[in-house]
Amino acid sequence: MTHAFDSTILRDYDIRGIVGQTLSAIDARHVGLAFGTKVRRAGGRVVCVGWDGRLSSPELVAALVEGLTGTGCDVRRIGCGPSPMLYFAAKLREADGAVMVTGSHNPADHNGFKLVLGDQPFFGPDIADLARLAAAGDFERGEGKVIDDTVTDEYVRQLADGYDGKRALTVAWDCGNGATGEVLAELVRELPGRHIVLFGVVDGRFPNHHPDPCEARNLRHLRDAVQFERADLGIAFDGDGDRIGVIDNEGGIVSADQLLVILAEDVLKDHPGAPIIADVKASKVVFDEIARMGGQPVMGRAGHSPIKALTAQLKAPLAGETSGHVFFADRWYGFDDALYAAVRLLGLVARWDRETLARRRERLPRLVTTPEMRFACGEDRKFQVVAEVKSRLDVAGATVNAIDGVRVDTADGWWLLRASNTQGALVARCEGASVDGLKRLRAALTAQLAASGIAAPLS
Ligand SMILES: [Zn+2]
Numbered sequence: 001m002t003h004a005f006d007s008t009i010l011r012d013y014d015i016r017g018i019v020g021q022t023l024s025a026i027d028a029r030h031v032g033l034a035f036g037t038k039v040r041r042a043g044g045r046v047v048c049v050g051w052d053g054r055l056s057s058p059e060l061v062a063a064l065v066e067g068l069t070g071t072g073c074d075v076r077r078i079g080c081g082p083s084p085m086l087y088f089a090a091k092l093r094e095a096d097g098a099v100m101v102t103g104s105h106n107p108a109d110h111n112g113f114k115l116v117l118g119d120q121p122f123f124g125p126d127i128a129d130l131a132r133l134a135a136a137g138d139f140e141r142g143e144g145k146v147i148d149d150t151v152t153d154e155y156v157r158q159l160a161d162g163y164d165g166k167r168a169l170t171v172a173w174d175c176g177n178g179a180t181g182e183v184l185a186e187l188v189r190e191l192p193g194r195h196i197v198l199f200g201v202v203d204g205r206f207p208n209h210h211p212d213p214c215e216a217r218n219l220r221h222l223r224d225a226v227q228f229e230r231a232d233l234g235i236a237f238d239g240d241g242d243r244i245g246v247i248d249n250e251g252g253i254v255s256a257d258q259l260l261v262i263l264a265e266d267v268l269k270d271h272p273g274a275p276i277i278a279d280v281k282a283s284k285v286v287f288d289e290i291a292r293m294g295g296q297p298v299m300g301r302a303g304h305s306p307i308k309a310l311t312a313q314l315k316a317p318l319a320g321e322t323s324g325h326v327f328f329a330d331r332w333y334g335f336d337d338a339l340y341a342a343v344r345l346l347g348l349v350a351r352w353d354r355e356t357l358a359r360r361r362e363r364l365p366r367l368v369t370t371p372e373m374r375f376a377c378g379e380d381r382k383f384q385v386v387a388e389v390k391s392r393l394d395v396a397g398a399t400v401n402a403i404d405g406v407r408v409d410t411a412d413g414w415w416l417l418r419a420s421n422t423q424g425a426l427v428a429r430c431e432g433a434s435v436d437g438l439k440r441l442r443a444a445l446t447a448q449l450a451a452s453g454i455a456a457p458l459s
Pocket of ligand 1: 240
């Protein structure tokens with residue numbers, strides 16, 4: 001029994017496709033068979049399974065569980081909830097693996113799988129390995145058991161225990177009808193203060209707005225609620241609760257970079273000199289501020305899986321990723337959990353006497369940046385272009401960090417060029433101290449791209 005996945009669904013950090021087009025229940029069963037085989041061959045047996053509120057999730061879960069048990073794995077069905085609750089369940093139950101069925105922040109007809117084997121995120125070559133096992137029909141055989149096993153009460157209790165604020169806050173929340181709704185309803189009952197929850201009903205059609213807090217337009221309702229309720233802050237979650245968006249008390253968006261600095265200041269009080277990780281796309285402000293506050297700034301490869309792996313490797317108490325994944329290993333488990341990050345932020349804000357989130361944000365240094373720019377470039381060529389740019393820069397004696405693409409420091413600031421993880425494109429960003437400096441950075445980037453035959457940006 002062999003199976004070929006649609007090649008577009010095997011991504012760097014997860015498996016994700018469009019249900020009925022590139023992703024079906026047959027794929028889900030083979031993910032179960034192949035992943036179960038990996039668990040069994042690593043000496044394990046117990047796999048926790050969770051899912052988000054998408055309409056296609058129950059069918060995919062049923063097929064996934066059939067595949068897993070067919071390899072002899074015992075499955076604990078954790079239920080519908082955020083991805084971090086599944087990761088929490090896997091820790092609590094000392095499971096050998098975990099699979100989350102989720103389309104994260106993507107449109108309603110998308111769905112997919114996030115995988116954890118042992119204590120490690122499962123990505124890159126691990127995902128390619130699943131495809132190899134499926135193509136060869138090389139599966140373990142057995143008959144596993146299935147039990148329903150909710151951990152919601154325990155998860156909410158531990159989240160609420162993490163709150164360390166002094167005064168009661170007014171907080172607006174936006175679940176975007178994603179998988180965080182039910183857990184959040186229980187959590188706000190445990191927290192002091194006044195809580196206004198928008199779109200807390202889990203609805204896989206996402207009738208109000210797209211559950212992606214990276215996009216400013218998805219934060220509109222939350223900003224209005226913060227201003228109308230005169231709230232201390234607003235918190236938004238993506239569809240599966242592993243990414244956070246934050247609105248300050250005046251309705252301004254707190255970027256993921258700014259949030260990381262604000263959280264780092266607090267964490268570094270208990271862990272002076274500790275490594276704090278941000279990804280290669282992050283603002284220079286993040287690294288400079290962490291160093292200024294006595295931390296050890298570390299730049300990691302882009303993407304939540306590499307950042308999670310690096311967090312564990314360096315035993316960093318805190319890490320953040322530009323799209324809003326926040327990883328706390330300080331008093332938490334080191335996985336990306338937007339609910340826990342929210343509780344810690346609330347605690348921090350509620351310990352300030354005269355500070356507000358808007359004022360704290362305004363005190364951060366301001367640089368000028370371009371948005372993320374994309375340049376069309378064939379899959380077969382994109383890594384080559386980055387290599388060409390790097391070798392020309394090396395010859396020129398430029399200051400280059402090549403951890404992921406090229407990040408070039410100049411007197412004006414920096415620019416970054418990477419091969420996209422998800423499409424035939426190059427991705428770039430520049431950040432400078434002044435508008436003129438930014439122009440020079442952009443010109444340097446454009447010249448390098450032109451020298452490799454890459455023309456104007458896609459967007
Ligand atoms: Zn997500």
